[in-house]
Every structure is written in C-alpha cells, then in structure tokens.
Amino acid sequence: MPNPASARKPRQSRSRATRQKITEAVIALLGEHGEAAVTHRAIAKRAGVSLAATTYYYDSRTALLADASQALLDRYVAQFKDFVDRHRHDAPAPGNLRRLMLRVIDNATSRDRQQTIAWAEIMVFCSRHADTRELAATWYSTLYEVWSQILALMGETPDRVRLRVLIDQIVGLLFLMLPLHWKAEDVRARLELQPRAKPASRTGRKRAIEPAIPADDARNRIVEAAIRLLAREGSAAVTGRAVAAEAGVAPALPAYHFKPLDSLMSAARERLYEREKARYREARTSVDSSELTPGRLADLTTAILLREVTQYGDLNLASLSVEAEATRESRLRPMVEHWVNDQIEAWSRQFERLGYAGAPSAALLAASLFTGARIRLLSTGSAVSDLAEVRETFDYAFATLRDSRNPL
Numbered sequence: 001m002p003n004p005a006s007a008r009k010p011r012q013s014r015s016r017a018t019r020q021k022i023t024e025a026v027i028a029l030l031g032e033h034g035e036a037a038v039t040h041r042a043i044a045k046r047a048g049v050s051l052a053a054t055t056y057y058y059d060s061r062t063a064l065l066a067d068a069s070q071a072l073l074d075r076y077v078a079q080f081k082d083f084v085d086r087h088r089h090d091a092p093a094p095g096n097l098r099r100l101m102l103r104v105i106d107n108a109t110s111r112d113r114q115q116t117i118a119w120a121e122i123m124v125f126c127s128r129h130a131d132t133r134e135l136a137a138t139w140y141s142t143l144y145e146v147w148s149q150i151l152a153l154m155g156e157t158p159d160r161v162r163l164r165v166l167i168d169q170i171v172g173l174l175f176l177m178l179p180l181h182w183k184a185e186d187v188r189a190r191l192e193l194q195p196r197a198k199p200a201s202r203t204g205r206k207r208a209i210e211p212a213i214p215a216d217d218a219r220n221r222i223v224e225a226a227i228r229l230l231a232r233e234g235s236a237a238v239t240g241r242a243v244a245a246e247a248g249v250a251p252a253l254p255a256y257h258f259k260p261l262d263s264l265m266s267a268a269r270e271r272l273y274e275r276e277k278a279r280y281r282e283a284r285t286s287v288d289s290s291e292l293t294p295g296r297l298a299d300l301t302t303a304i305l306l307r308e309v310t311q312y313g314d315l316n317l318a319s320l321s322v323e324a325e326a327t328r329e330s331r332l333r334p335m336v337e338h339w340v341n342d343q344i345e346a347w348s349r350q351f352e353r354l355g356y357a358g359a360p361s362a363a364l365l366a367a368s369l370f371t372g373a374r375i376r377l378l379s380t381g382s383a384v385s386d387l388a389e390v391r392e393t394f395d396y397a398f399a400t401l402r403d404s405r406n407p408l
Contacts, residue, residue: 019057019067021047026068030121031114034324036236038064062132069122069135072115073142080146084153097154101170106184109177117178117327124320127378128232136379143167161396164389169365169397172372179326179336191361219257221247226268230318235325238265266335269322272315273339279312280304280346292353294402298394305370305390309377316378343367354402362401369397 025047029037038061044051058064083100108116119139126136147166148158156162173187225247229237240254240261247254258264283304287296308316326332347363356362373393377386 015057018047018049018053021049022054022057022064023067023071026064027072027115027118030065030068030118031116032328034234034236034328035065035121035125036234040064062129065122065125065132066135068118069139072119072122073139075115077142077146080150084149097151097156100150101166102184102188105170105173105177105187108174109182109184113178116174117324120175120178120327121324123375123379124234124317124324126380127317127320127375128234130381133379133381136376137381140167140376140380161389161392164393165369165397165400168372168376168393169368170372171375172368172370173364175320175323175371175375176340176368179323180333180340187364190364218247218249218253221249222254222257222264223267223271226264227272227315227318230268230321231314234321235265238268262331265322265325266332269319269332269335272319272322273335275315276312276319277342279307283307284346289353292350294354294398295395297350297354298391298398301366301370301394302391305373305377305394306387309374309382310387313378313382316374320375320378340367343370351401356402365401366397369394 022043025043026038029042029046040054040058041051043064044054047054054064058067123136123139126132144160144163144167147163151158151163176182177187222243225243226238229242229246241251243254243264244251254264255261258267283300287300322332323336326336344360344363344367347366348359351359351362351366373390377390380386
C-alpha cells in the first residue's frame with residue numbers, strides 16, 4: 001500500500017495551490033500520454049512549478065498516482081452525492097436506473113474522457129504493482145457504497161451480488177468503449193431489445209494469423225520480448241533498445257525486423273489475441289453445445305476467467321497495456337475493435353443456442369461483465385475470497401440477461 005507519509009500535507013494556501021496544480025498535471029499526463037509520462041520533471045513543466053516542489057510534496061511516482069487517484073475518486077463521489085441529495089425526497093423511478101447508468105457512461109467517455117483514461121491507467125498500474133493495489137481496493141469499496149445508495153434511493157435492495165454485476169459491467173463497458181471511441185449512442189444501439197442478426201459490423205480489417213515461427217528465430221524472440229515488456233512495464237517500455245536487451249539480440253535487430261518499429265506493438269498484440277482466442281476456443285470445445293445450459297455456461301466462464309487472471313495474468317496485463325495505448329493511438333484501434341467484436345459475436349452465439357431474446361445485446365453485457373471482473377480481480381490482487389465469488393457473479397448475471405432484468 002502506498003505510504004501516506006510519502007506525500008507531504010500542505011500547511012498554507014499557497015502550498016495547497018501548488019499541490020493542486022501538481023495533481024491536475026498528473027491527471028492530464030495520465031490521460032494524454034499514459035502512466036509512463038508521469039515523471040517529476042514532466043509534471044513540473046506541465047504544472048508550471050519547480051522540480052523541487054514536485055519532489056518536496058511527492059517522493060515517488062506511486063505517491064503522485066495515489067494522490068491523483070484520490071482526487072479522481074473524490075470528484076466521482078461528489079457527483080453522486082449531489083445526485084443522491086437532489087433526489088432524496090423525490091426518489092427516481094426504478095426504471096430510470098438504466099438511463100442513469102448510460103448517462104454515467106456518456107459523461108465518462110465524452111465530457112470526462114481524459115479523466116476516465118487517467119483512472120483506467122491507474123487501474124492498470126495497480127494490476128502491475130502489488131504495493132499499489134490498495135488504491136484499486138479503495139475505488140471498488142467506494143463504488144459499492146455509492147451504488148448501494150443509488151439502488152436504495154430507487155427502491156431496490158442493494159444486494160451484494162447485484163452490485164458486483166452492476167459495477168463490473170460499467171467498468172468493463174468503459175474499458176471496451178475508451179480504446180474504440182464508442183459514444184453512448186453506439187452502446188444504446190447495441191443494447192436495443194429488438195432482435196438483431198449481428199452486432200455492429202467490423203470496421204477493422206482481419207489480419208492474417210502469423211505463421212508458427214521456430215523458438216530460436218530472432219523475430220519470434222523480439223515479439224516475445226515485447227510482450228514481456230508490455231506485461232511488466234506497459235507500452236512505453238517497448239523501445240528498440242529495451243526489446244533488444246530483453247530478447248538478447250543485437251540492438252539494431254528490432255528495427256530491422258519491424259519497420260516502422262511501431263509495427264512491433266501490433267505484432268505483439270496480434271499474437272496475444274491469437275493465443276487468447278485459442279485458449280477460449282479450447283475451453284468452449286470442452287463442452288458439448290447440445291448440453292449447454294445457463295449453469296454450464298456460468299461454470300465454463302468462471303473457469304476461463306480464473307485461468308486468465310491467475311495462470312495468464314501477465315498476458316492479460318500485456319493486452320491491457322496495448323488497449324490503454326489504443327485510447328490515444330488510432331493505428332491500434334482496428335485491431336482492438338476486431339478483437340472486441342470477435343468476443344461479442346462469440347457470446348452472441350452462446351446466447352442464441354440458449355434461446356435468449358436479444359442475444360446480441362446480452363452478448364455485449366456479458367463481454368463487459370467479463371472484462372470488468374477481469375479488471376477488478378487483476379487490479380485488487382485476485383484475493384481468494386474474490387475468486388470464490390466469480391461463479392455466483394456469472395450465475396446471477398446470466399439469469400438476469402435471460403429474463404431481461406439486467407439494468408443495462
């Protein structure tokens with residue numbers, strides 16, 4: 001857990017103003033350039049303060065991110081406190097919950113987009129660094145409190161499982177929307193209850209699967225090195241020099257095999273996608289489709305998620321790093337969108353086999369839930385108590401999707 005003493009508390013109004021400038025600079029840099037851009041020197045320049053001021057108040061990057069995380073959380077809570085106060089004596093109808101959630105998503109991906117990206121960067125940072133996972137845990141405990149109040153205000157029982165599904169779906173949907181630049185109206189269209197033949201068509205060109213390459217091949221070693229760097233340090237760490245050192249090859253080889261070098265990121269992400277698809281495909285084929293039931297689907301989904309966040313947690317972190325970069329880099333979006341649509345179509349086929357009405361919209365919600373649960377477990381450390389609740393989460397979610405009782 002970040003040491004509270006590592007961030008000095010301001011004693012005077014001028015000190016508070018300086019610290020506020022620093023915090024705003026951290027949030028801006030996270031949203032515009034990613035976590036790797038958060039250095040004392042860059043923050044000092046962005047905030048218009050001296051370098052000495054940044055190191056005086058914050059002795060580490062972790063302290064800077066912790067303060068930014070708390071500032072974002074305070075703003076989020078303040079918005080919902082205002083909503084609760086305004087409706088305490090005039091409770092909104094339960095049917096307005098869906099409209100409220102879509103409005104939250106709309107604000108997060110449009111008006112507050114840079115702040116939402118900054119928050120997403122912090123969640124990925126927490127997933128990568130065990131000593132910061134308390135930051136993510138604080139976010140989730142606060143989300144439970146806030147949404148519990150909202151549900152109670154709307155006359156609903158704030159059941160723990162329902163809250164977990166609700167929050168995971170919102171978080172997952174945000175992580176899907178941000179790199180693809182989806183708008184709230186795009187989500188509303190996909191969530192229409194009218195039956196649709198398919199989800200929105202793919203906009204990204206399907207890439208050819210990279211052929212199998214011998215393990216000692218230099219190109220293969222370079223791609224694998226890039227994946228390891230993505231998992232450990234994020235997309236900014238994938239430089240020619242760093243990849244060469246990680247792969248144990250000559251410094252010039254990454255640029256020789258990947259022209260421009262940016263194409264290495266795409267090659268790494270493509271390989272990650274193909275491996276992930278192969279793992280999912282292997283799991284799905286272990287169940288006879290003629291014997292599929294909502295319960296069996298919940299069992300299967302639970303097994304897949306638990307394996308992803310434990311056995312393949314590092315590969316999931318590498319994927320998240322690329323998707324975070326795609327929020328800023330348009331060249332990565334077609335590939336990410338292709339992968340997201342593949343997931344949604346796979347879910348839709350499962351729900352069609354089960355006879356769910358509105359299978360495509362249920363598929364988007366299931367994909368959001370899976371993504372949100374993955375983010376929550378990775379960022380908070382995958383405690384045994386949380387892993388034990390996964391089956392219950394999917395069982396409840398699939399039942400509400402079948403009965404059209406899901407709030408989204």
